Amino acid sequence: MGLVGRSVPRADGPAKVTGTARYVDDFTRPGVLLGATLRSPVARGRLRGIRRDPAFDWAGVTVVTAEDVPVNVVALIEEDQPVLASDEVRHAYEPVALVAAEDPVRLARALRALTPEIEPLPPVLTVADALARKAQIHGPDNVFATYRISKGDAAQAIAQSPVRLTGRYRTPHQEQLYIEPQGMLAFWDANGAHLVGSLQCPFYVHKGVKRAFSLDDARVDVTQAVTGGAFGGKEEYPTLLALHALLLAKKSGCPVKMIYGRQEDIEATTKRHPCEVTIESGCDREGNLSAVSIRVLMDGGAYVTLTPVVLSRAALHAAGAYRWEHVAIEAVAVATNTPPNGAFRGFGAPQTIWAIERHMDRIARELSFDPLELREKNLLRVGDTTPTGQFLKESVGVQRCVEEAKKASGWDRKRAALGPAAPARPVSALIRRTAPGASAPRKVRGIGASVFLHGAGFTGSGERRLQGRVAIDMLRDFPGKKPLFRIRTASTDIGQGTETVFRQIAAEALWVSMDRVEFAVPSSSVVPDSGPTVASRTVMIVGSIVERAARELFGRIEHERQKRGGSFDDAALRLLAGKGPIVAEKMYETPEDLAWDDETYRGDAYPVFAWGCDVAEVEVDLDTFETTVLGFWAAVDAGKAIHPLQCKGQIEGGTLQAIGWALNEKLVVQDGRILNARMATYIVPTSLDAPRFTTVLVEDPYSKGPGGGAKGIGELPMDGGAPAIAAAIEHATGIVRDDLPLLPEDLFAARRTPA
C-alpha cells in the first residue's frame, strides 16, 4: 500500500482545525459543579485543621478533607503521597481540602472562606540539606533511590590517564507548560466511578482510583479527552486530580469538573527534576576516551512519584554516546520539601546528557580538538558495549547523524570562517574590541554541537513486566458492504500523532486504505492495557503490537479467501457472518535475546537506542547578552520514519523545548514557593525566538521495529538542544557555562569566570 513512510494528512486534524475536537473543558454534564483545591501556603508543617468561616453561607457548597478519603494514598511506585494531607504538610501547594460549588464566583468565595491551620516546621529545601539530614523527611536518610553502574575499574584507569578532567554541571527545574492546563470531569453512577480527562495514561488513573476507593476493575471507567499537550506532565499527575474530582462528586452527589488555572498548574504540578552531575574523565592526548566516573544528584521533591525511574534513566544515559572502557556511575535522588518533581520528556536523560556533552566540550578545549572530531573519534558503534554491558547488535546510526548534521549545517566551513574556538577569544577581549566607536561588531557568532542517544521503551525488564496489549476488531460498516477495522489501545494521542501512525501501520499490514481503520477513543472500559504513553515507547513497542495484531487478522482473512475464494472483502464478510466477534488481541513479546538484571544493573538497558546530532548557530549581543539562534540542524536516527512529517514535528518541537530550557525558561523558587508561576513571567519561546530548523532523518532500521524498523524518538530531541546552544555560545563569546539556564543575566554574571 505504501502507507508507511508517507506523510498522510493528520487523522485528527480536521477536528482540531475546526474547533470540534473535544477537550476536557468542552465536556459537561447536567448539574455539574465546579471544584477547586485548598493548598498549603508553607513548605512544611503540621496540619491542625481546616477552619471554615462561620459568616459564609455554606449552602450548596461541598467541602472534602482527608477524613473523606477512603484510602488516603496515591498509588504510584510507592504509596507515600496522600490524596489530601491529613497530618504533615510536606510541600507548598500541597492539597489539604477540596471544595465544590455551582458557579465560579461562589467557588472562589468558598475557597477564600477556608483556611488551613498549619503549624510550620523547618523545611528541607536543598539537596545538600537533605543529604545532611537537616530534618528527616523521608526514610532514615532522605534518599528516594540510589543506582550504581560499573564497568571495568574507572578509578584506577582515570588515575593512569594522561589527561584527567573534572567538571560539575547543573540543570534546573523545567515546567512542561502544555497549553491546556490539567483538567478532569468526574461522576458516579450505578456502575461506579467515571472520569473524562486530559491525560496520558488511562490505566495509571484507573489503578489510582481502584486503590483509593477500594473498587473492582469494572467499577472504574477512565476516558481520555482530546489532550492539549502533556510532555510527561500528564503522566502521573492526573491520578491525583482524578481522585480529587471523584471525592467531590461522591460527597456532593453531582458531577464535578476541575480545571486548573495556569498559576495553579505551574505551582502545583510536577516539573523536571533539578540535577547536579559531577564528571571525572580520563583520556589520552590523542583524544581517545578511556574512563569516566559520574555522580548524579537529583532533587525529587516531597514525594516519590516517578523519581526512581527518572533517576535510573538519568544514570543509564550519563556516559553519553561514547565508548568508555571503564565506567563508574552513582546516581542518588533525595527528598526535599518542594513540590514533587516528575515526568517530563527526556525523563532524566536531558540532565545527564547536558553534563556529558558539556564535559566533552571541556575535553575538546583542553586538547584543542574540534568538538565534533573528538566525539566522532569515540562514538559507539555496532559491536561495542555500553556501561551496563549491553552489546550493540544493530541500528547504531550515530556516525551518519554526525555526518549529516555537519553537512547540512556547513560545520567545517563555519568553524573555519568563525575562527578559533573559545579559549583564544576571551569575552573580555571581545568586549574591548567592540567598545563604543570601535568598528568591531557588537554581536558575535558561534557554532556548537551535541551528540546524544535515547533508549526507547521501558528500562530493563520493564516491557516484559508491562505485557502491553492491543486489540483490533473487524466490524461491518454501514451499509455492510466492506469490513472496517478498529484499533483498541491505551496508547493516547497527546499531539504526537499516535492515531495517524497506528492507522498507517494497521492499514499497511491489512492491505486496506487508512479510512477503513478506526482508532477507538482510549477508555479503560473499551481498550486493553497497552501500558502507559511514555518512554518513547508508543510507536516502537505498541506500534509493533498493532502491526502483529493487524497481520494476524490479515492472515485469518487471507486463509478464508484461499479456502473459499472471492475477494479479500468477500472473505472478511464471510468471517463476520459467522459466530462471535472477530478480534485479534496481541501482547508485546520482548525479544528473547534481551537480558537485564535489576540487582546489578547489568544487561540490555533498552531494546534499542535512537541517536542524534544537533548543531546550533547563535549570535550573542555583547551589550545585552541576548542570544539569537540563527539556525538549528538536527540529524536523527529514527530507524524508520513511519510518518516523516510528524517525525520532524516531534524533533523540532522537542528541540525548541530544549532551547527554551537553555535560553528562556527559569523557574524562580524561594522558600519552596514558586515566584513566577504565570505565562507572563515563566517565558517559553515564541515564533520569533524559534530558529529555522533543518531536520535530517537518518534511517538505520531496528529489526524488531514496526513499519520496517521504527524506533522511538519522542524524547530524544529534548536531550541535545541545550548543550548544542551552550557550545555555540561558548564558541561565540568564550563564556563557558556548566549550568543552565543561559539567560542574558546568567551570561553576564559568567562573563568574567575563566573556563
Place this chain on the structure above:
Amino acid sequence: MRIAFVLNGQKRAVDAPPLTRLLDLLRGPLGLTGTKEGCGEGECGSCTVLVDGVPVNACLVVAGQCDGRTVLTVEGLGTEDGLSDLQEAFVKEGGTQCGICTPGFLMAAHALLTANPQPGEGEIRESIAGNVCRCTGYQRIVESIRHAVKERTSRESG
C-alpha cells in the same frame, strides 16, 4: 446588557453582564467551544478571535465591547467537511499537533492573510508571535501558512 453583534457571519443578540469575558460568552451561552483558554491573561493566544478583523485575546475583551461589532471565531472559518484552505494546510503540513493552540493560530494567520496576501516568513512569524505553541517548534505552523499562501497564489495565477 443586551449585546448585538455579527458572529461568524450571522446576527446574534445575547443578554449578558457587560463585563463577561468574550471568551466565556463564546464558550458558554453561545456554545462555541472551539476558542480555547490557556492562561486567562493574554499571554498564550489560544483564545484569539477576530473583532472587526483584528486579532484579540478573548480572555481580555469584555462582552460589552463587542456590541455592534463583527466577531469571527474558528467555527466561522470552515467545517470538517469543508475546510478553508488555511485549515487544510494545517492538517496536511503538520501545523497542528495537540491542537489546543490551533484555533488561535488559525485566527491570527487568517487576519494576516486578509491584510497581506503575500507575507514573507518574517511577517508570518511576526503575526503569530502572540500565540504560544509548545508542541511544534513553530516550523510546521509557518510552513502551513506558507503553503496556504502558495496555493492561493497558484490558484489566482492559474
